[in-house]
Amino acid sequence: MVSFLIFSPAVQVLNPGLDLNMPEGMAEHVKDLIILTCGSQMLSLLSNYLWLLLLLIPLRGFWMAWVTVISPWLFAPAPEEDPDADAKKQRKLDRKMRRMR
Secondary structure, eight states: OOOOOEEOTTSOEEEOOOOTTOSSSHHHHHHHHHHHHHHHHHHTTTOGGGGGGGGHHHHHHHHHHIIIIIHHHHSOOOOOOOHHHHHHHHHHHHHHHHHHO
16 A cells, blocks of 8 residues: 655655655545554454454445445436527437438
């Protein structure tokens, strides 16, 4: 998940990698996964059932997919149709039908 430094032949850094303290982007989610994994490992010392906290990872993935992709796609308002475009399409269809006769 975290990339390595990429150097050019002139020994200059081309890509510094991923900063886990970035407020947006993939780094935020990677940091959340690291915290959840460490926390569940620490808490599993108390009980074997606390390993089940790792099931929150796919739930979080589904939630993120729902909020960013699925829900906006399902509940998006219908596009408004332009009345001029409908009239133009109707005239075009009428001309086509007249040619067919």
